[in-house]
Amino acid sequence: MDPDDLRRLERAAGLATAADEYADVPAEVEAQVRGICDALPEVTDNPAWAGTQWRVRKRTFAHVLTVDFADRPVTVLTFRSSGQELTALRESGLPFFRPAWGADAVGLVLDDATDWTEIAELITDSYRVVAPKKLIALLP
Numbered sequence: 001m002d003p004d005d006l007r008r009l010e011r012a013a014g015l016a017t018a019a020d021e022y023a024d025v026p027a028e029v030e031a032q033v034r035g036i037c038d039a040l041p042e043v044t045d046n047p048a049w050a051g052t053q054w055r056v057r058k059r060t061f062a063h064v065l066t067v068d069f070a071d072r073p074v075t076v077l078t079f080r081s082s083g084q085e086l087t088a089l090r091e092s093g094l095p096f097f098r099p100a101w102g103a104d105a106v107g108l109v110l111d112d113a114t115d116w117t118e119i120a121e122l123i124t125d126s127y128r129v130v131a132p133k134k135l136i137a138l139l140p
Contacts, residue, residue: 022050023068029075029110033064036120040127041135059130062123064110075110077119078102079126104129 030052037043037054046053051065066075078099081089086104089096095109108122128136 021068023066023073025051025064025066025075030064032116032119033062033077033123036116036123037062037127040124041131041138043127056127056131056135061126061130077108077110077123078105079108079122080104080129081106081122081125082129085125 033054034045034052037045040056042056044055046055048063048065050067051063053060054062061080063078064075065078066073078101080102082104086106089106090098095111095114097107097109099105099107106122108119110119124139128139
């Protein structure tokens, strides 16, 4: 991914930009993310300007969307992180990137090489960043 594409991805993954910048999230990707999120306590999903967001109480902890580049669509997951993991993920380079929103947000490009076990861990950790302590205590 060239630097201009990465900047556009960072912006589009975090902001409601022109509707023509987005494409539908592949059904199998949304189903994978939904399965992970729905297994967590008191989660709701909401359609977003692009893709779907998952929330606990009114706080978003995961958002999947597809940015429509001229040569191909790119599907991304944004989530929350904290501490050393936040720094490590943001500095590790692609498939991770820093979206244009949130002090604790991380973006991740989803593709054929995506490790869904890792995604489940990242989403669960993101949930822990925003969920109330009594809900976090229900997690294994």
